[in-house]
Structure formats: C-alpha cells, structure tokens
Amino acid sequence: MRDDLLVLARDLRVKFTTGVNAVNGVDFDLRQREVLCILGESGSGKSVTLRALMRLNPPTKTIMSGTLELGGRDVVQASENEMSDLRGPFVSMIFQEPMTALDPVFTIGRQITETILRHENISRRKARRRALELLELVQIPSAKRRLDAYPHELSGGLRQRAMIAIALSCRPKLLLADEPTTALDASVQIQILLLLREIQQELGMGMIFVTHDLGVAGEVADRIAVMYAGRFIEEGPVADLMRQPLHPYAKGLLGATVHEGSRGKRLTTIPGAPPDLRDLPGGCAFAPRCTEAEGACLAHLPELRTPVPDRAARCIHVDDRPAAFGERLAS
Amino acid sequence: MLHIDQPEDRGGPAQPLVIARGLAKYFPLKRGLFGSGGAVKAVDGLDLEIKKGETLAIVGESGCGKSTVSRLLMGLIPPTAGEVLFDGELVGSAALPAKEYLRQVQMVFQDSYASLNPRLSIEESIAFPPMVHGLGRTEAVERAHDLLDAVGLAPGLFAGRYPHELSGGQRQRINIARALALRPRLIILDEPVSALDKSVEAQVLNLLMDLKEQFGLTYLFISHDLNVVHHVADRVLVMYLGRAAEIGPVESIFAAPGHPYTRGLLASRLSMDPTKRRKTPPLTGDPPNPVNPPPGCRFNTRCPIAEPVCSNSQPNLAAIGHTIHALGHEAACWALVPGSGHSLATRKVA
Amino acid sequence: MLLYTLRRILYAVPIALAVSLVCFMLVHIAPGDPIDAILPPDASAETVALVRKDYGLDKPLPVQFGLWLAHVVQGDFGRSIANRRLVADELVSAASKTFILATTAASLGFVIGCILGGLAGAFRGTLIDRAAVSFAVGGVSVPHYWLGMVLVIIFSVTLGWLPSMSAGPGDWAWDWLHIRHLILPAITLSVIPAGLVTRTVRGVVVEILSQDFMTTLRGKGLRRLMLTVHVMKNAAPTALAVMGLQLGYLMGGSILVETVFAWPGTGMMLNQAIFQRDIPVLQGTTLVLAMIFVALNLLVDLIQTALDPRMRRT
C-alpha cells in the first residue's frame, strides 16, 4: 500500500438499529493533498459516511461493516481509545451549524486549547499561544479578544472560522467538512470556501467535503463523488464531471441546478422521490425515477463502469469501452 | 352565497399593485429598568413599488431586513413609520380595510413544516382559510382539491395525509396551495426554496412560474440565492442593512451593477466552472450591527471604493441607467452622483 | 455583570416590600382588635394603652405599616405572646437550626440528585436509568412524615443507632454528639430535592448529550472525563436553579419534619405559633422566611447568570 493513502474504504456499510441502511457499500481512496467532494441530496447518507470515517455515529445504535482504514489503521475494529487518539491529530471535522456545534458555555480559546492539551504534552501558555495563531490563520479579526469570546458573541461567519480553527488545532492530515457553508450567506460562503482551500493547500491536508450544492463542489473539489441512497453512483475529476456527467442522476442534478444560463428556461427536474432506506429495492436504487431505466436495471446492482481512466459510474448504460466513450464525446 | 374570487383590478395595469413609502421598523432593545438601549434598525426608510404581474425580488445578506419588509407588508408587525398603498388605496383606510387587504396578500415561508398545522390533514389545511372567510365546506374542499391538482399533487393520494407524512418539497407545495386558496393577487415568498434540495428546488421554482401565469399573480420573492433570483425575477431590490442599495430590472442589474455592494454580492456567486475559480473573496467581513449603523453610506465600512464623502452623508437612490433596458435602474452610491465629491463620480461627468 | 446584579437586586426590593405588607396585614386580617392578637388576653389596660401607642395602632394603616417596618428593620419583632420572650431572639436561634437542617438536606439532595440524574441521563434506557427514575418518582411522592416515622422506627427504636428527637444538647456544634441528631431529619428532608434534582439533571443531561457539540467534542478526541466536565458545566445552571428553589422551600417547608423529629427550627416554631395563635411570632417567622426565599432566588439567579455566558448582559 502506498503510504500517502489517507483513507481506504471498501464496501463500507453503515446500518442503524432503526433499520435504516444509510450507507450501502462505498468504495474510495483519498490521498494526501486531495480534496474529495461528496455530493448528494438530503438523506443520501453523506453525513453518516463522514461520521463513519471518525466512527462518530452513535456507538450503540450503529452497525458498521466492510473495510475502512485511516492511514493504514483499521477503523472498524479499533478500540474507542485508539479512535480517540486519531481524532484531532490525524482526522478532524467541521460541521454545518457552527452555532450548535460549539459548546455554548466554553470560550473559543478554551475549546481550542483543550484539544491541543489532550493530544500534546505542552504547557497551557503555549497552547494558548497556538490557539491565537490558529485564530489568526483562519483570519478572525482582533483574534486576541476573540479567544475569550463565547460562541454566541460571534457572527455566523466568525463562528464557522472558529470551528475551523478548532478542527485544525492539532494539525490533522485529514479534514472532514460537513456542509460547512450551507448555513451562511453567499458572500460569507465564498470567504469560507476560499479560506478552506487556501489552508488545505498550505498545510497539505487531505479533505473530504460534503455538500448538496454542485456550485460549492465546483469551488473546492479535485474529485467529486455523487451519492445516492447510500452509494457512490459516480466519481470523477471535478471539471469532467461537471462538464459531462455520466450517470442519469448526476445529469439530472446538474440540470436542476439553477445557474447563470438558466434564466427564462424551464428547469429540468428529477421526478419522484428518493427510496426508503429501510427497504431498498434490489438493483439500481435510482431506477424507479430514471427515464432511461429498463428491466435489467432492477435485476441486480449495476457494477462500477470505467469508460475512461479515473472516471466511474454505476449505470448499465455507461459504455465500458474507452473508444466508444470518446466517440460519444466527439458527437 | 359568498364568492371568494380574485378581486377586480381597480387601478388598471399602470397602477402599481403595491406602493410602500418611507417604510421603517425599529425593534427596541430590552434593557430593563434603566431606560431604553436603542433599537435594531431592521428597516430604515424604504420606498418600494411592485408592479402588477411582475416578480420583484429582494436580495441581501442575512439580517439586512428582507423578512422584516415582508412582515411589514403582510401587516404582521406594525411599522415604526411609513405607509402601504395597495392598488392605489391606503391599507387600513375605509376603501381597503385590513381584513380585505390580508385576503389579497398571502405569504409562503421558508420553513415548510412549521407553517403547517400538524393536526390538520392537507385538505383541511388548504380548505381552512376560505371557510374562515365564509365559503361553504363543500366548495372549500372542492377548491382544495383543485389547488392540489394545480400544485401537482394528486388529490386522491394526498388530500387525507398529514404534514409529517410528506417530504419538504411536497410540504412547500401544500403551503403554496394554501396561499392560493383565497385567490390572492400578491404572494410574498420568503425564501421559499432555501430549505430544499436542488432537484426539489427546481420543481418548486417551475411550479411557481406556472402558477403565476395561471392565476395572474404578482410575486414578492425574497431570497439570498442570486442564481435563483436571476432565474425568477423581473426586477431586483438589493438591500443592505435596512436600506435599498440598488433597484432595477434584473438583466440590467446583473449585467451592469451600479452599487459596489451589488457588485460584491454578484461576484460572490459560485462560478459552476472549476477552471475559473476565484482567488480572493469579493466581499470581506460581516455586515455591521444594525443597532448602530455606520454614518453616511451604510456600506462604507466594507466598500472597496469608499471615500470621505461616503461616511459623511447618506446617498439616496438615483437613476443610473442610460439605455432603454436600464429604465428604472437606480442605485444609492456617491460614486454615481456627479458633483458629490467622490473622485469616481466627477470623472464620469467629464 | 455588575449592572445586571444591581438591577436584579433592585427588582427584589418591591417583592420584599410586598411580602412585608402581607405579613403586616396578618395582624389586621385576624378578626377582632389587633391588640388582642398582639397581647395576651389577660394584659392590663395600661399595657394595652402603652402597646397601642407604641405600635401606633391609633394611627391610620399606612402610617402603622411604616412604623412597623421601622421596628422590623431594626430587628424588633415584638414579644411572643406565649412566653414573653423577644421574637427576634427566638428567631435567630430557630432560623440557624433550620438553616443547618435545610442546607444539609439540600446538599445531600443535590449531590444524590446530580449523581443519579447524571448516571440516568448518560445511560438512558438501561437498568441504571430505570432505577434512578423510580427513585426520583418515589422521592417526590412519598409523604415526609411517614418516611420520617419509618426511619425513626428502624434506626432509633429497633436498631437504636440514632436519636429521634431534638438537635442535641445546648448550642449547635459540628461534632458527632450533634450531628447524630441531624442525620435522620436531613435524610428525610433530602428525599424530595433529591428526586426533583434527579429528574431535572437526567432531562438536561439527555438533552445535552443529544446536542451537536457533543459530537464535536468527541471528534476532538476528548476522553470521557473531559466530556463529563463539558456536560456538567452545561447542566449546572439548570440544576442550580432547581436546587435554589428547593432550598427556599426547605427553609420554610420543613414544618412536618421538624415536628416529627422535634427539631427546634422555624418550622417547629411556626407550628407552635399557629396552635397558640401567637401572632407576633407568626408574623416575624413568616417575614424572615419569605425574605430568605427572596434572597435565595436572587442568589440563584446571579449564580446562574455567572455560569451561563448566554445570559450575561453588559
């Protein structure tokens, strides 16, 4: 195995004791300095996948199976202590709602230093100095004063920056971000996206970024994985995928996204609703909503097809032969 | 029997449906025994016209007062100052009593779940407002079924269901159907698609465009998503900290924004093209506190072209368009006012 | 924070005044001449005239209230009808005894409640949870005097381990001689606050554990001990608020327990005063208890504000 591999997931599955099959066989690799965006609709299993990477789903209600390795360490089998040693220095996470994701009765400074002190053997003073540097790194104005601020005293954008600072406090190799800009204004959203990309490059981190907005993925991703009903149904480099998606669902998503050119036109929509995760149909989960569906789609789960190196989709209509793909591109 | 149908057009097509003048809303801060501690100036002197049959969009950052404007227009909160005219009549006057006005203006909110009564079935939810206004039960239910049809939900399948049995997109359709039940002329849509997934958002936007045609509606569309606004709006009002920064036809504003804030906002849109990523954010920082807005132009603390004049006095909306497409395009920026003392303004005049 | 404190104290003044007014009116609500209420029935005519003048009972009511208030502020609550001793002296001794009992019971209840509630919340749905909840329900619903008597029968009568009467010989001291007397009444009295605190803390802990920030904290790799610290600091304001109110009730509401155990506190004093129609004692005790209640509430409010940054104002 190559040693710059941060994440290795093979047939990763997460099931809840409520009967919900949230993640149903996800395969992917993530290397250092790589940014993967997981794109999908509400309920498709994005957050559960992300939390599974840190094993943060509620322990007593979650059944996890398959292979998942973080930097070569087995996450599925690890003890709780081993996991908590990884959280912080190896992998950390940013959440969607910075208001509820920060402890309201502790200062920002304290929430950063406690993480540092947990994982590193340094003095309180040094930890505090590092916290200050972190707030400066995430471009919080008058950082010194903000160390002693409580979360509710900050605006949404500043709170999200503080959240990022906390996540970065032990210089993780892998940063997970769960819709970190969904709750923010467009003008603040772009600030945070640019900041994250800048810091990711500066610190050389790998990043997995969850979003339901193709536009957001376009701003930060190297690769995009489109998720539907707990599976990656398509994966590929960001520019290719946004220019020419392969899977009908990815095409539908692209068509439904309101963008500059869509004024005056009717938006294309995807009919129907996502499947019930407690009772998934056999075969392709998207088939009931798919305009191109045929009998074979429901017979069994389509395999990943790779029309060109580096791109893959789970659809029987995607041609496996690179030559045919080239022809279609040309036409 | 009472007929609840769309009221006739009194003022004719040239009469704006809504005219708001000098609208202001201050929320006093609670400070207990020791006097008042000032107020949140949520809306501070706003003039607004909504023409018949158009979609006017309000855009702006969180907290700039968009929802407050909609609540003022709906009469949900009393204004601190200002008045509203509907089809030429002063709202609350003898010619247009508040109750009659409220029937002609309906609202759809962002939170599709909170705005539906969980204990009423879909059919009852939609039939309820007309029944309150005196329509018989059978007619009201019949109307509810027609409206369910109109919003694309089969009445046979959905009429008897309850809100928790529906998805977010379906609930938002119910809210729209309910808003239509009284045959209003104006519908205020406050972030109607912000909580929805992209694919569902597209369905609801298509539906809104269809219904507008079908029922002869006028929309006030509030959103912070500029792509959505570009898609649906005829005219756009850009608000900043309780005041109008710019207003005009959507094409004109998107092609040639006059106000530096509008430019920043437009540039903040996601590019949808990974090869053309931007390097620096177009707007930095957060909007200032609406309790103590900065003196002069409210944007001057974040404005890339601010000059001393900008913090001295407050600019008002002034026409900036010179072509026929830009008719009615106005912006409140000293850099656009010849002789204001702003260096960019004098250059333009010369 | 200072401004808030001042404001909060200022708010307490009208409440205190209202309470004093009610206490003052006690004398006048009682049927007949207030003098009959203040003085024993066999008082001489001279005494009656003297007291009438001294208390200004010949003056209009508002003036009387002012005079009475002036007396009270100086610690003069008059004399007991039953034993002619100064009410103020009696009160000091009784209130201090009640204070000892109430704070002990409250602390006991608080500690038990926090531990049980915390465990129940952390292990929701398990056997621990169900046991703690049953205890809480039992604690709140079991009658005080009944429990007190059961404890007396077991520990005093049958086993003979602990005394069942009084607060021990002479003045109070924190030695085994006196503490022996405290144990049974304190346990009896602590059951209700323990139950209430268990219930509250359990609810709060469940709520806190379900919050997003707990996931963040786990995601930072924090160990169980640190997580507990976070939960405790978040739960503290609510738990303290419940406890403060309970302490207030305990200060006044221990009549039954004090009577069962013959604990010479304000509760017992009130009980006797009621039966002997000893109005000055009644008046003084009620007033002092009410003031303590107001003061405790104020204190709880301030502590809560100090603990919860979201409630802090400039």
Ligand SMILES: Nc1ncnc2c1ncn2[C@@H]1O[C@H](COP(=O)(O)OP(=O)(O)OP(=O)(O)O)[C@@H](O)[C@H]1O
């Ligand atoms: N702790 C849990 N217990 C039971 N079911 C859960 C739990 N967490 C998530 N689920 C279910 O798993 C499915 C996937 O949820 P997930 O949160 O991953 O969706 P998502 O893609 O992140 O959606 P969103 O965009 O709304 O955040 C949903 O059906 C959800 O109800």
Ligand SMILES: Nc1ncnc2c1ncn2[C@@H]1O[C@H](COP(=O)(O)OP(=O)(O)OP(=O)(O)O)[C@@H](O)[C@H]1O
């Ligand atoms: N009832 C209220 N009491 C006090 N302040 C209020 C009240 N309602 C709104 N405000 C304040 O008024 C300002 C404008 O609020 P408003 O809800 O109109 O903003 P908005 O533009 O709709 O923002 P968003 O995009 O977040 O919905 C904000 O600063 C808000 O905090």
Ligand SMILES: [Mg+2]
């Ligand atoms: Mg999610």
Ligand SMILES: [Mg+2]
């Ligand atoms: Mg709003």
